[in-house]
Amino acid sequence: MPRPKFLPLRVDGRVQTVAQRIGETYSATAMVVSSSENIRYLTGFTGSAGVLICRQDDSVLVTDGRYTEQAHAQIRDSGADVRIVEARTAAATLEAVASELTLNALCVCEASDLSVETHARYVAALNTELLPAVGVVEELRRTKTEAEIERMAFAAETADKALSDVRDLLVRSMSEPVTERDVRDELEYRMRRHGADGPSYETIVATGHNAAKPHHRPTEQLLREGDSVVIDVGGLVDGYHSDMTRTYLLGAVDPVLQTMFDVVSESQSQGVAAVRAGVLPSEIDRICREWITEAGFGPEFVHGTGHGVGLQIHESPWLRAQSNEPLRDGEVVTVEPGVYRVGLGGVRIEDLLLVRAAGSTTLTHTPKDSLCLQSQQTI
Numbered sequence: 001m002p003r004p005k006f007l008p009l010r011v012d013g014r015v016q017t018v019a020q021r022i023g024e025t026y027s028a029t030a031m032v033v034s035s036s037e038n039i040r041y042l043t044g045f046t047g048s049a050g051v052l053i054c055r056q057d058d059s060v061l062v063t064d065g066r067y068t069e070q071a072h073a074q075i076r077d078s079g080a081d082v083r084i085v086e087a088r089t090a091a092a093t094l095e096a097v098a099s100e101l102t103l104n105a106l107c108v109c110e111a112s113d114l115s116v117e118t119h120a121r122y123v124a125a126l127n128t129e130l131l132p133a134v135g136v137v138e139e140l141r142r143t144k145t146e147a148e149i150e151r152m153a154f155a156a157e158t159a160d161k162a163l164s165d166v167r168d169l170l171v172r173s174m175s176e177p178v179t180e181r182d183v184r185d186e187l188e189y190r191m192r193r194h195g196a197d198g199p200s201y202e203t204i205v206a207t208g209h210n211a212a213k214p215h216h217r218p219t220e221q222l223l224r225e226g227d228s229v230v231i232d233v234g235g236l237v238d239g240y241h242s243d244m245t246r247t248y249l250l251g252a253v254d255p256v257l258q259t260m261f262d263v264v265s266e267s268q269s270q271g272v273a274a275v276r277a278g279v280l281p282s283e284i285d286r287i288c289r290e291w292i293t294e295a296g297f298g299p300e301f302v303h304g305t306g307h308g309v310g311l312q313i314h315e316s317p318w319l320r321a322q323s324n325e326p327l328r329d330g331e332v333v334t335v336e337p338g339v340y341r342v343g344l345g346g347v348r349i350e351d352l353l354l355v356r357a358a359g360s361t362t363l364t365h366t367p368k369d370s371l372c373l374q375s376q377q378t379i
Contacts, residue, residue, distance in 0.1 A: 001195045004154065007147035012079040014042045014140065018054040021136055028108045030055045030101055031133060035113040037311040038137040040239055044078025045071050051093060053100050062087050062096045098125035108133035142308060142316050143330040148240055149354060152332055155196060155235035155242035156352050156363040162190035163233060163246065163366050170248060173223035180205040180218035191235045200234030200241040201313045211346035214303055214338060225251035228345040241313045243334050244364040245350035260297065260339045260347045265368065267291040268349040271305060271335040275353050275360040281323035288337040297339045306334040309352060331355040
């Protein structure tokens, strides 16, 4: 399926913004960026090998011969003000980075990405400090541009369409063998057919006792009447992710499982209604968690309520009890409460939301309030 025409992913000025922030926060003259997602965000470069040096003037991307031409083309298209240096081995990359950094000047690196071993090698080559910096680029990535939002909305649309396509497979599971892997494989094939580059993450299809495992990996377990089936699915478009979970009850189920579904559904609805710019993530977590706790399932809600989504499937902000920085206009987050009872099954319902000043815009549109019944009723 052809994709819509998206706005270009321009990155003008982002490298300079990083350089300014590390100067103000750390009194540093340069930052060594090693995270592939952060390099992509700052330069548009999508290769798997690269190190970026961010400075106010003359920033440099070091990559190897496999990606030199690609780097030139992508950086030209993105508008990044970055010079490209080719280094064909790991040793040459280290030497190139060291030669580009000013000796005895304070530099910083990404604390969450650079390994201890690589950090030690850089320090030895530089004969100077390389201080860890936290969240410098990730902070910028929180607020999405319209070009990023377009891609995430389309990624969500491919997942919606794929899940709609497989509803007949879920219905057929009531009368013929259908496994978790069957559903997973069909979903991922259908997302690609609808325009996604592939799945956003390992698609989760969990039924029966497996549904009590929040991040279960699909197996040959059959879908059977009387069980819940949790489907967690997202598409990937130009590096940008979507995320959605739906739970279906297959035919007549244990009354406790039905209650779990009803409780999680109401909890999720209340959480979604609370999302808007200025609200604390901890408040959304409290709203969802309180409803589930009051219904008697508190200990079985075993994860956070949501998270940011973008170039990574899990990124800032985090919707959990400890998160007390307000949501911002333009962030994309999930709301995904769940209840998991060992020996019975699980229920999780999740939407992807664009945060706005007056509320939120839901990017995932698959219905949540109907069940997959033996009568062939539409889910």
